[in-house]
Each structure stands twice: as C-alpha cells, then as structure tokens.
Amino acid sequence: MRDITLSQAVNEALAEEMRRDETVFIIGEDVAEAGTPFKVLSGLVEEFGTERVVDTPIAEPGFMGLAVGAALTGTRPVVDLMFGDFIYLIMDQLCNQAAKAYYMSGGKLNVPLVLRTNLGATRRSAAQHSQSLHALVAHIPGLKVAMPSSAYEAKGLMKTAIRDDNPVVIFEDKLMYNDNAPVPEEEFLIPFGEANIKREGSDITLIGNSSMVQVCETAAEILAKEGIEAEVIDPRTIVPLDEAAILKSAKKTSRVIVVDEGHQSFGITGEIASRINEKAFYHLDAPALRMGAMDVPVPFSPALEDITVPTPETVAENARKLMSREMIHAA
Amino acid sequence: MRDITLSQAVNEALAEEMRRDETVFIIGEDVAEAGTPFKVLSGLVEEFGTERVVDTPIAEPGFMGLAVGAALTGTRPVVDLMFGDFIYLIMDQLCNQAAKAYYMSGGKLNVPLVLRTNLGATRRSAAQHSQSLHALVAHIPGLKVAMPSSAYEAKGLMKTAIRDDNPVVIFEDKLMYNDNAPVPEEEFLIPFGEANIKREGSDITLIGNSSMVQVCETAAEILAKEGIEAEVIDPRTIVPLDEAAILKSAKKTSRVIVVDEGHQSFGITGEIASRINEKAFYHLDAPALRMGAMDVPVPFSPALEDITVPTPETVAENARKLMSREMIHAA
Amino acid sequence: MAKTKTNTEDYMRMYRQMVRIRTFEDNANQLYLSAKMPGLTHMYSGEEAVAVGICEALTTDDKITSTHRGHGHCVAKGAEFKEMFCELLGKKEGYCRGKGGSMHIADQSNGNLGANAIVGGSMGIATGSAFTSKLLGKDDVTVCFFGDGATAQGLLYEVMNMAALWKLPVIYACENNGYSEYTRTEEIAAGSITARAEAFGIEAHQVDGQDVLAVNELTQKLVARARKGEGPFFMELMTYRYHGHHVGDINREYYRSKDEEKDWKENKDPIIKFRSWLVEQGIAGEDEIEAMNAEVKKDAEEAVAYAEAAPYPDQSEVDMHVYTDIEHALERDTA
Amino acid sequence: MAKTKTNTEDYMRMYRQMVRIRTFEDNANQLYLSAKMPGLTHMYSGEEAVAVGICEALTTDDKITSTHRGHGHCVAKGAEFKEMFCELLGKKEGYCRGKGGSMHIADQSNGNLGANAIVGGSMGIATGSAFTSKLLGKDDVTVCFFGDGATAQGLLYEVMNMAALWKLPVIYACENNGYSEYTRTEEIAAGSITARAEAFGIEAHQVDGQDVLAVNELTQKLVARARKGEGPFFMELMTYRYHGHHVGDINREYYRSKDEEKDWKENKDPIIKFRSWLVEQGIAGEDEIEAMNAEVKKDAEEAVAYAEAAPYPDQSEVDMHVYTDIEHALERDTA
C-alpha cells in the first residue's frame, strides 16, 4: 500500500466518484481556480471542467441553498465550505432545509449532498477560523456526520458520503492535510456507523475523533511505556454512532475518556459519555471522563491557544488519574 | 401577588427596563405594528414610539447584525426572533460576532444584547416552526442562555438579561404565553446561575427547563400519589448552570431524570447528565436518565407530534422504573 | 385583458384552476373555523391569477418552489384535492404522509419541490433546481415563488448573482400582495424591487397579477427564452390576499382598511374579471361556467369528507423518513 | 488629482498615514517571512489611499468597521504601531491582549470597531453603529469597509435596505481591488455594484481609490451629508492589492499576471502619485518627505523590536474575557 496525504486522499475520492457518476459536482469558493486555499482539489477542474468544479461568489447561504435544490432534483453536490466556522452561515439551508426535506415530504424528496468542511485549532487563525463545530450538526436529525482521522478514512468516508442518499457533513482537520497514511490503491468504502479500534488495550478506553484520534494514540504510547494498556477507538462517524463498539470496549476496560476538539460543554463528549454511563454503568470503575476543548473562544496568541485543546500529555495525565482512582470527585 | 400571563410578564419586564434605561430598544419583525404574532409586545410601541420599538424587514441576519453593532456602541437591543427555528439564520451574527467580541477584543468591546425567542412543539406548526434549539447556543462560549418556566421567571430573567453586559439568549415556550402565574407587583430580578427548587422530594430528582418544568411538576404530582417523592429542579439558566444545586439534589436522592424539549442526542440532557455522573457518581443508584425530544424532525400530524416530546406520563413511567431499578441496561 | 395565443381549452383550464384554488381555500378556511384543522394556514385567495397564469405556462417537467402561502401553487401545478386535504389534516394519505402539513406540502410528481415555512427559504432550492437542469443538459425551467416580504432576505441577492453569472433557467416570481404579515411593503422595501434584480443584470418585469392572461403571456415568453439559455428572469406580480396573513388573522383593521379589501375583491378579482372576459368573448356561457364551479365545489367537498374520515399515520411512522437508508431512525439508539 | 480644501498640515498627515500603512505592512510581511509571526495576515499595501482618504474625513467619534485586510484601516483611524505589532505577535500589550490577532484587531478608543474574519461579517455591525448614533441623537457617522468579494454576501442587501428605510448615517465603502482571493471580480459579481446600492434608493459613487484627494473630497461631502441625516451612501473605490491574498500567496501567476501587478505598482501607486503632487504643488520638498519616510521607518522598527521582546499573556488569561462579569469562565465548571 502506498502512503498518500489526507489532501490526496480526498482528491482521489472525489475524482473517482466524479468519474463513476456524472451527477457528482463540486461547488464552493476558489475550488476551481485555486483548488481551495488548502490545495486539496488541485487538478480536478482540469479533469472535470468548470461545469463540475464550480467557483462561487462568497455567498455561503446562497451556494449551500443552491446545492440543496440541485440535490433535490437529481445531482449529488459536494459543497466545499472553506472553514468550518462558516457553518453558522449555512445552518438554515443545512438544518431547516437539507436535513428535513426527506422527513417533511414523507419520503418523497431527498437530498444526497455532501458538505465538506474542516475543524481544528492551534493554527493561529483565531476565534473565527479555528472552531470545531461538529456538535451543532450532530444535534440535528436528518444529517449524518463523518470525522475522518487519517488519509485512509478521509478517502473511504468521502466515497461513502457521496453515495449516501442523505445529507452528510464531513469535517476534516485542517492541520492534517499534509499527513501521510497508507491508503489502498484499489477502491474501498468505509461504511458509516462502524467504529475502528485503532489500538487494542485492556486497561482504559480512549475515544477520540478526527484530530483527537492521533492525540489518543500518542497518549496510548506514552501510557504503554508506563504499563497502562489503552484501547483507542475512532467512531469515524458520530451520526450514526457505533454505540455497540463503544460499549463493548467500555465494559472491557471499565474506564473511559472521551476526547474531542469541540468545546466541552453541550458538545460531543456529553453525548458519548452519557450513552456509556447509561448503558455500561455497572461495569464502570469511574464515570466516563470528558475532555473537550475549553469553553472559550479560540484565542489567537500561541501562548493561550495551545492550552485550549486536549493534548497527548493531558490525556495521558487524566488516564493515570483514572487508573489510580483520583478522578472521582470528592463528595 | 396578582396573577399575570407569561406574555404580560415579558411585556412588563420590557416596559420597566425601557423606562429605566433609554438605551434599551426592541427590534424585530412585526413588533410594533402587531406587537408580535403572539401579541406579547402589545402596547409598547404606543408608549415608546417606533424609534424604540422597531419593525424590521424580514431579514433576520441583517437585524441581528445591526443589533450587535448597536450593542457595541452604547445601546441595549432586545432582538425579537419570531420563531426559535430562525436561529439558524442568525448563527453567524450571534456566535461568530456577538459571542466572541468581548474575548477577541481582550475585554475592550462588549455586546449587551438580549435575543428573545421561543421553543416548543405540539403546536401543529411542523418541522420548521417547532424546534427547541437551545443546545446550539449553549455550546458557544460567550453566550448566556435563559429558559423561563413561568411568568415569574419570564419577568425576572428578562430584566436581568437586559441589564447583563453580555449577549443573552432567552427561549420562551410558545405554548405558555397565556399561562398565568403569581408575579410580584414590585420590582425583582432573578440572578443567572441560580436554580429554583420547584418542589422538594427525597426519592428522585427531576430536572427540567422551560416547558419541561411543568411536565416534571405534573409528573411529581402523579408520583406523589404513588408514594414517590420527586424533587423538581428548574435551573432557569443553562449557561451559567447551577451545578451545585443540581449535584446537591442528585446526591440527596441518588436518582435523576433530566428532561428537555430539545432533541435528545448531542443536546442539553447529555451535558447535565454527564456533570451529574462525573461529580456524584458514587452517590447514584443508577446513571442519570435522559429524556429529550425524539431525534426526528417535528412531524406535523398530531398523531405523531405528541409522542415526540416528554410528557408527565412518560416521565412518571421512567421514574417508576428508576425507583424499581429496571432502568439499568442489561449487561 | 391581455391577449394570448392559447385556445378555448386552455382558457377554460385556467379558469377552472383558479376556481379550484379559491374553492380549496374556502374549504380549508372552513376546516380551520370549525376547529377541524391542526394549526394554522395561509390562504391564497385573491392571488389565483398569479399561480395559474405562471403554472399554465409550465410543463410537468418544469419545477416550482413554493411558500408558506402555497396551496395555490400546489393546485396550479397539478395536485389533487384529496391528497392535499389529507395533508392539511395530518392524514397518512396526504402528499407528505401527514408529516409536512400545509406549510410543507410538496408534490414532486408534478414538479412542485415544496412549500417552505422559512420566508425566502426556497430561493436557493429553486436556483439549484435550475442548476441541475443546466448541468445535466435538460431543458426544464424552474419558477421560484416568493412574497414581497421575502425580498428582504439576503439569500435572494446571493442566488440572483449566481443565476445571472451562470445564466440559469430560473424565473424569480415575486408575489407582491402589499403586505408581509401586518406590515405594508413600503415600510419594509426601500427603492425598487425590479431594479434590485436589474442591478444583477437580470431582466425584470412588473405585471398585473390579477390578469391571468397577462401573467400567462409574459411567463410563456420568459419560459421559452429561459429554455434557450437566456435566463434568469424576474417578475414582480402585483396582487392582493383577501384573507388575513393566516386564517387566525381576522381583525385586520389596525393594519389595513375594509375599504381597501373591498376594492380589491369587488373591482380587481381575478376570477370575476376572467369570467366576464370569457363570456364577453363568447368562449363560455354562464351556464357552462356555473356547472364548472359546481363540479369543483362538489370535488372539494368530497375530498374534504374523504380526508376527514381518512386515518392518521401509525405511530410507528414517527421515526421513519429521517434517513433514506434507516427504516426507523431511533433504532440506532439501542445498543 | 482632485483638489480639496484641506491645508498643508492635512496633506502632510495624509501622506504620512499612507507611508505608515505601507511601512507597517512591509514589516508585518517581514515578520511572516522570517517565521516570527503566528499564522497568516493580509496585506493592505497598494490600497492606502482608500483607508487614509476616508479616515481623514472622519473624527475620532466617527466609527469604522474593518475587514480581514484591516491593518490599513486601523492605522488610518489612529492606531499606534506598538500595540498593533504586539497584537500581530499575540503579545499581552496588543490592542486585544493578543487574543484577536491580525484578523480581529480593534481599537475602540479611536472608533475602530474591529477587523472581522468573516467576509461581510461587519456589515450589520456598521449599520447598527449608525443606528445607535440616530437613536441616541448623536452625530457620528460610521464607515463600513468591505471588499468587492464581500458584495456577494446577502447580508449587505439586508442592511442596506434597513439603512435606506431608516436613513442611517452609514457609508458603505466597497474596496474593489479586482479580486476575492484567487478569483477576478468579473467572475463573481454580475451586473453593477453601484447599481445594487442604487436599487435600494442609496446614492452611490465610484471613485479612483488610488487618488487620496479624490477619495477624501468625496468622503468629506458624504460624511457631512450623512451627519445631517441624508445618508446612507455607497462608495465603490477602485484599487489594487500588491501582495497576494495573504502573505503566503506568493506564486500568483496562475490567477494574475506579473505585468498587471507591475502596471499598478509603477503607474498607479497612491503614495508615489501623492508624493509627486505634493512636490509639484510646492507643499513639501523631497528632503522633508524623505525625512518623514525615515522617521516612520524608524518608528516601525522600534515598535517591531518592542513587540518581539514583549511578553505573551499569562496562561491564566485564557478563560478571561469570555463574560464581562465572570473573571474566569471555567470556574463555573467546578462544583
């Protein structure tokens, strides 16, 4: 298997699906002319032309709405939203329109649309270009939410997303575009709702998604040196969520940390922790521990930004505490 | 104490604060001409004129953005968003601008703004006029979120919100506008972050907000007849959240149900349940149980809509199960 | 009235469709007044010439997007009374199995992509539908209906810009009925509505929305040109709604006078005007027209009776149609 | 060049402010190239006459809102180098204590309500600032800066409509530099930008954005009229950015030619043009100008050195300034 970057993986997935199905097209800002600021789409316009790789004006609600209408009428748009932070601008089209059309029409209309966007801080991009807003869309029934953690998942999940008949939101980690990973040359898909056990372990379960999978893996390596065997689980899609895999691991290790780059409060970690607590309560030595990003806007200053998100060190630190039962609140 | 409706309570709060502080103004659709479709603001334009009760075009992002700018420069806007479902349209102005201005400016700019909107299903208004979207805003640092559960709270929280120097989102329950409650004639404020123990009990804690407080109270009455004494807690604001009061009750009763009208998954219930599980784990007989609205778009048909939200009967039913330990998942 | 090249059959179908809309609305209003309808609804009465004049210039393959005031568009684009009333009552045989209701009624088999409860919410959808047509090399045209109030939504300008840049086959049809909810158009719209479209390089027309032939004639021309790639276009149709903003808006004098309403109803009614013209031109006799009216009335009453007796969806449907590939969405929650 | 009634001192201040912007940007770019600046930044070089021509027509009480390309507006509205460089480097003494950075730099003491990293994000804010002025009976005017690309955002049309309806003292200043990121304006803007404002009944002007006196003269007139309640107004300022979209956008030939860049830099540079005019008119000698340039250069270098040596904020600041009344936001999390 050759190694390719996450960028290349996304690019390949799109190219393959566009070759397979001529109703697939890409729409967004600077997707053709520049192949996006992250250069993820470079070369696609050369192969598929400006009719299928469509540069838009800076009008996120507009092109998102346009994509919903296109999807309703027989195409499969892949919407490119340059920064995850702009999701606020398209929430109406995504959540009131795309997410609800199938239900409101009693199954007559559907919206096979992919929204490609990103997440992640520590890029010194400040509060409006660093948010991880997957919790917002995960809350809305009708949307599926995929969170690739490497080039392999980026490719497999993207292909599945494009073939899905429902609106799917994919969050890529901005900092991972140049990271390499082995990706098969032959075609493959990754089914939604199937977690990946990235590392087996018996002492503690670390659940992370997207950027946080790597953080959990590095934490597991640190812990392994200390004799703590952490199991690392990557749910890959948070909607649908592979509850079975998560519960199985929780029951096995009886200690869980849920790690996420979105704000901790009212986010992803509360949902996953709650499901574990509800359904594996008597197997747990301690309640599932949550580690989200700090509940603060992302600060620009490197001195502050770096401490707002979970790191391998802080995850390992909490794992140690959980192992030594220090984490249970006093009273 | 006289009884007044929730509508009147909001109206009084606004009138009092507008008399007190001439920088307070109301802006939104049909707030002057019609006093809103729910007639909550009737009479205000007569007292304060169209300069301070401002009818806008149907341009939610626009008037929300305008309000942020007005708040930044010395006024205290109360934005009227006709339906909570339209919050998707103003997320950028609310979450990228209002919520972050104080932080991004290092404390130099602030946004003393109130966003008045509503929540609640079972009004036969279908999927785009029935959502309870408080979880979305609770996730965003920089916003405060108030959820009045009766006319009393509606007045006290609104007055506090208007005097707060931060952006505050208030969700009123559409179905409660005509409900009466005793409200003091003399001025009062309700501080943010202080839960209200609506009913004391020792067997089980029911935590609900907004519309769900009444549901919990009715459930408690049903349970009382069966000898189960439920404690009912109304957090009143979910940001800030009165964790201390919640934990105290959880530790006392050792059984908790968190009830909410927003979708259950990735919503409010996961956060509150997680905090309880994390911080009162060894006091609990069972994990905190969550009861949110079903994870489906709100259906129009009365035959379907009514079963999507928690009711006194379903809350009581789950409380009975929790008391008899039936709720712990098998394995 | 303006002349068109349509023949007798076309004229009579237009007349019939206008009467069908009026009759549908009268029945819907009655259902509300007798507390048989869940929720509220927005009546299209008074604006019939707009929906009919436009939709009669479209084929079944052409698409429309509709609004909260959507019954007229739905009927005009070919929908049946029975499925419509079932939907309004939340019944299983409704166009959306009772899940959508009045504000989300859709009829994709006739090209109606659905009503929308978000004012302006379908502007992107209509533009996207036209995008599909162009991308896939089809020749259907999409008409986007919206009200004067909806022109305040920025989305309109975003999608008009793209439609103009990419020459999409979409026609923006602004139904200017003088009000958005309880506010007069002058109070919420600065400048000129047609000039706003023109500023994006879009050809715009203002037309008398009470004259079904004028509306139809203009639409036919624009549709033909849009099919040839000369779109997009913009139409402002001057019209009036007879009822309140919704069926519950009964005392309206605080925002508009009874005289104003009376003037529109008596002097500018699109059905009365067209009926006189049909008779004058010798296209139909009074008897024929009365018979048609009676037939439509009977159809509607039967459909109402049918819908009232029809079953609600089974409760098990509540978590169906959330995802195309998951029969019951809530199953995913159980381990 | 256009004539204005300003005197020598005003001319020299305008020149100086333009040089200060160019010098600030050259230093910021250098900080990026030498990997001393966290993140990216967008250079204003080439557009100096716009910010200076406009801001010199404003008082300190007048407000502006700025963009991602905001250093020029910030300097022109009166900010100091030291606090600006500190902000760009994420230092505690920055205008925003290092929390905002280049894209959020704000200087409320001089009426700069802040840069904004959301394209078009400040259009509502500017309009609201003008609303405050009217509501509280003050006479300050707000200028809303944004780019040609930002005209695609629907928000602009929403707020222009309200500003026009309510006659708010706001001036929309569109900096048309021919590109939004890597896309030419023609490809993303249909029709005419000024006509879009006019369609809302707003008086609109196109002006040469490389001619500081022309910009200043027009702005003075519009500001005076806006103060009297004759606003809002719209200006389209034709200009050019010399650098890439951001400092990292170095190989630009795939979207614009070196010849084009050269032409603007050599033949239309706002500083060179104004400098020649000052000398021609006998307002300043070459020596005087060189001395001023040197002084500004020294100021900038000192400020950069200061900022490089300045401390980062303490980590305890991370959860400060989330809420005005809660010193450390994360305390609320602990029971």
Ligand SMILES: Cc1ncc(C[n+]2csc(CCOP(=O)(O)OP(=O)(O)O)c2C)c(N)n1
């Ligand atoms: C985004 C949004 N804002 C507000 C509303 C509430 N609302 C429903 S209809 C309406 C007025 C619409 O006016 P217009 O577009 O002229 O259509 P008309 O009702 O006159 O047909 C309003 C404000 C809504 N449904 N959606």
Ligand SMILES: Cc1ncc(C[n+]2csc(CCOP(=O)(O)OP(=O)(O)O)c2C)c(N)n1
């Ligand atoms: C809402 C939003 N969409 C996209 C972007 C990414 N972006 C940043 S600057 C820019 C181009 C802006 O062009 P223009 O308004 O002409 O300003 P200029 O950069 O030319 O000064 C884009 C697309 C953004 N920051 N915000």
Ligand SMILES: [Mg+2]
């Ligand atoms: Mg109208």
Ligand SMILES: [Mg+2]
């Ligand atoms: Mg530009």
